[in-house]
Amino acid sequence: MLNGLWWLPSLIVFGSAAVAVILAVRLMRAKQRQRGIDPVSTLRAIEQSAGAELVRADDLLREAEDEAEFARAQFGDSAAAELQRAVTRGRAHLREAFELHQQLHDAVPDSESQRRRWSERIVELCGLITEEVSGQTSNLDRMRALERSAPEQLAELEIAVAAAEAQVPDAEATLDRLSETYAPGTYAGVEGAVTTASRSLAAARTSLDASRARVASNEPATADIERASGHLLKARHALESVDRTASGLDSASAELATSVAQTRRAVSEATARRDQAPLPESADEISRALDVVTATIALVTDRRQLPDPLARLDELRDAVSRLDAALASARSMEQRIENAREALRGALFSARSHLDVAGGFIEDNRGRVGADARTRLAEAQRQLALAEAADDPVEALDTARRASRLAQDADALARYDAGPRTAPLKR
Incomplete structure (x- = not known):
């Protein structure tokens, strides 16, 4: 089942x-x-x-x-x-x-x-x-x-093309001015702009003539109208590029003049700072930067050749940056000297204190203290004298700290040599 x-x-x-x-x-x-x-x-x-x-x-x-x-x-x-x-x-x-x-x-x-x-x-x-x-x-x-709207479009294009054609002489004059004022490389990109604009406007005129003929014979004119618009747009871009280049170069030239004036003031201030520099190294570094800036100012203001204001601006700014770096380094060194001068008082006090302690202990235990401790003490005294006589606070600080360490070493060695009072005398 x-x-x-x-x-x-x-x-x-x-x-x-x-x-x-x-x-x-x-x-x-x-x-x-x-x-x-x-x-x-x-x-x-x-x-x-x-x-x-x-x-x-x-x-x-x-x-x-x-x-x-x-x-x-x-x-x-x-x-x-x-x-x-x-x-x-x-x-x-x-x-x-x-x-x-x-x-x-x-x-x-x-x-x-x-x-x-x-x-x-x-x-x-x-x-x-x-x-x-x-x-x-x-x-x-x-x-x-x-x-x-072809008739209206044609009328508007006629006006626009005529306006662009009227701008061609101004663009030619602008190019002539650029060639007399600036280095050739500065406007090389727009040197053929007027030619391009003239050819484009001539092509626009041809398309407009074809459009008018088509409109008159009731044929489609859209393609010719759009071609005319395209040629007009190309011409406008070419003419605008001339104005844009001229405006950029003129602005750069004005900025260069302003920067030169500012840099000359900076040179005067840096010269005064150099003359007051507490360290010869700082003064030398500022002097080298000042030489570069002075030479650069002479170069960017040279009128014997047509200028490239943008390139000259870059050169001047590089030189100024070097001067700024030299001044910053000098300020840093001066701050370091000031800090060292403030720390030197404490370092000298510490070295003298350790020398007093070590010298006193060795004096009290002359018979038990060996040559090593006495040598350390003598070197510490010599380093302290160097620190007190040094003109450079940074060098003096390092020397005083070294004297302090030597004095501590002398004290430690002396106490090791002395040992308990029952130890034999050193011979």
């Missing part, structure tokens, strides 16, 4: 799984209802939206195909090419969307998740179609707007 019920365990397993799925779906729907969402009506709304978007995308592509033909006739093949490519891509998207829509309405039963996923994909594909095609039709609308 058990062999006849071999299928029972499988039935239990699959039945349990089916029950779990049903319960999960019911639970999800119950939660949606608690939030006020009807899952059935939501899915139905998505499917309805997918159908409406599909119809709209199909109509849009049909209209776009007609629009591409109109654009080809009005503006030529190149103007319609991008729209035609967008239509081709849109047709591929539309085929996929129709296939999904067919699956939604065929006789094969579909799960709720499948229907939702397919409907959402249809909406996505239709959105891509709308985005691509609308972008290209907007470009064509812009071109048609330009065609309608």
